[in-house]
Amino acid sequence: MLIWRRRRMQPDAPLQQALVTTVIDVPLSAAWARLEDFSAAHYYVPRLTATEIVSAQSSGLGAHRRVYSGKTYLEETIIEWNEGSGFVIRLHKGSKPMPPFRDARFVYALSEEGPEQTRVNLALQFLMPLGGVGRWLGANLIKSPMEKQLVQVAAGMKHYYETGELATDADRKRLAGTVSTAPADD
Template sequence: MARHSRFFVIECVAGVAVTTLLVALCLRQSGEEELMSSEATARVVMNVPREKAWEKLRDISMAHNYVPGIVKTEVTTSKKEGVGASRKVYQSETKGLDETVIEWNEGHGFLIRLHRGDAGAPPPFKDASFRYRIEDAGNGQTALTTSLIFTMRWGAFGEFLHKRLLAGVFRSTIRDVALSMKAYYETGEPTTPEKLKQLKADLKAKTSH
């Protein structure tokens, strides 16, 4: 009996050791994956020269005219442009998100950090930023690239959510921003949900041929 008991104890200790090792590996993997950043990008060509596009892009108070789901934009700093300028974009009269410029490339675009005050990026992001970039495309046209750069929260679980559920959503959202900006820059009129729906239908019909 004593011999069997010893074997039982050894087996239990071995089991605990294996379990502990697996947990440690999972935690290590989770920690490593938290540091990995991802990017969702869309590109369109606009029928306006870059200088004219930049006049609109540099005005950070105009986001509600071309970002789907945004109803109001409020500049919250004395700086209106350049690094350190910040705005709050609202999905409703009370639900807002802070966007602060952390890079500024005169004439070509900027990078903004997405955050809620001092609390950092909203879930599911650990960190998130958005880049607007414009370049000459020739013939009086401008290439616009919109990019969401982010790190997911929750380690391996967050990566699973991203790869299995959210990647397509992010790509679609970034594409919608690019399409909406193209329409606004070319017409000077805010891109409404109805207008965006029509733009997407037209694009789908065009690419299906």
């Protein structure tokens, strides 16, 4: 049992990820202005009903929010900030990672695609419990549904960033074809 715990608690275990990409028809500066508004996730993420900033700072490293789906919420804290191009958030509830993961992070990355276009890369990086079994579960059971969810988020971002209006399920469905999944290292 002690050996199992040591293996299970290894901090250097590699993260698995699901990754999608799309092009948004706004300049990088406009896309960044929308992205750095840490209070706007519910405008483009499916099933979110509200976003509440719960830290003293509203953006940048350490900013912390709750995203609500009805009365339930998930906490998100910025753990890496790349001014003008993106950030990484830790997904958690209190001090514990978002279930069922041992670690879960969401990566937003922007880059200039052209003078009036921005490439958006979204990734959900995660570490499953149970060592090799968890890694297999992540690759074979978790990654595909996560990619489908990321496609919906990216399509919602495209609509919101281009129009400034709340993305609906119909908007996400209409724009889902503009989002592609990208190979990720497992």
